[in-house]
Amino acid sequence: MKIKILLLTFIVLCIASITGCENDDFKEVAGVCPVVESTTPLQNALNVPLDQVISATFNEYMDPNSITSTSFIVSGMSPITGTVTYTGRTASFKPQALLEENTTYTAKITTKAKDVNGNFLQLEHVWVFSTGMLLRPVVTAADPINNAIGVALNKTISATFNMAMNPATLNSTTFKVNQGTNPVLGVISYTGSTVSFAPTNPLLANRIYTVTITAGAKNSIGTAMIADYSWSFTTDGVPTVTATDPMNNAINVALNQTVTADFSTLMDAASITTATFTLKQGTTTILGTVSYSGNTASFNPTNALALGQIYTATITNGAKSASGTPLTADYVWNFTTVLLPPAPIIVDLGTAAMFGAFGGNAGVTNQGLNTVINNGSLGTTAASTTITGFHDGLIIYTETPLNVGNVTGDIFTAPPAPGTATSLLIAEKALLDANAAYLSISPAAKPGGSDPNAGELGGLTLAPGVYKSTSGTFKISNGNLTLDAQGDSNATWIFQTASGLTVGIAGPTGAKSVIMINNGQPKNVFWYVGSAATINSAGGGTMVGTIIANSGVTFSTSGNANQTVLNGRAISLVASVTMVNTTINVPN
Structure with missing residues (x-):
């Protein structure tokens, strides 16, 4: 069987x-x-890569000579060309070009394929697959951004992609920088997903540059950009000095002049310093403070300039624009100060001149045993009861054993007694005169005041002139203020602050003083204070000048034994004057 x-x-x-x-x-x-056992891609596969090698594996060894482009065919909309190879039991078809995106392909092994024994494939083996949408590289960020202006001349240009790129495809043929039709030379580098172009030479100022990354740039698997990517930017203009104050070769420049320079573009404030903005008189360097605001650099001399001298101001090419572009060369200009002292400023206090302290319509208060007003009177348009802790040659105004103040002149108030109708008239006239004097030294009446150190007067030596706080407050806290009359006994100073005046700082050694030199006179110093003045709250120190404050003047604080001195007057228009162990010496 x-x-x-x-x-x-x-x-x-x-x-x-x-x-x-x-x-x-x-x-x-x-x-x-022979039969086909498996294929790559599988039947009906989706999202097949565009660089896919298509293959078929047989159940037995085939005759390699029968595995050709006539027996292994791949078609999309039409047959595609490729290279057919056979290894082991697998036939492979490598397309000559990338497959098309989002396309259905048909692969076929025809009956011309046969095994090593000559047995032919009995039926064609056909399978289909589809490619997907290709994830192409795109530029997600550029530096400088498109249409950027004021770009630094040493700028490294870069572009960041959405995926890793093939560095070999990022070169001078795919990354181009042009100024007009002129190509720019540079070194190209690639790190992470960012390609950078470092120009060999600085870019030209105030020029439009165009950057192009061509479609020849490919990702790490060889997929190219779908189209060129281009953007433009404009370089920074070389900064220049467009105006100065004083102007070049100016004469009769004030001794308290703040020297300024205006630039053509926004500057790097960190580059505007005493190293790049200097002032000299001959070979002598003038000390001062440098600041920058808007497009203007300012040099505020620490001390008053000298009469009839030539000064040289310099902005060096270390000064740079906000994007880092320096001046092409140092900018130098000269000016000459006034030959004669400025004409004296006349301030008429009227009948207010006889008062050492005047408390507007609110009164005057003393706390302490050592308060005295020498060579002057005391007054208020308020009732006599608002004067506390004082006496004149005839009358005591509510003094206590701990609050005794001596007025060498007279005390003028409204009734009740000891105030009288007559003394009230004198006080009212003094207040009217004080108001008039206040307006006469205001910024409206005396414009053009300079701010030598951003509201801080401590540590400065100032020539006669008008000074106005830009911030609205004046302080004397970083040291004493020195007023230099430069030999002119008529030299006058007016200080204007829209808000407060504060002299001194807290602590036992916090008192600060105003010092007058070279024939300076306290009677020629005036303080216009928009709100209140506080003089050495820690006690001690010497203040100089006539203070006319809208809303009160305070000397020292309760409990301080150190004597605070004012060589001048303390006048408040609508608030009280308060003193603790204070000496006021009224100037003639």
């Missing part, structure tokens, strides 16, 4: 060999009929 079965099998095999495996019943017999 076994012999019959073997014989029957042999006959069947022989028939299959003779017929070329035309009977489907014999196709799965190993070693008889």
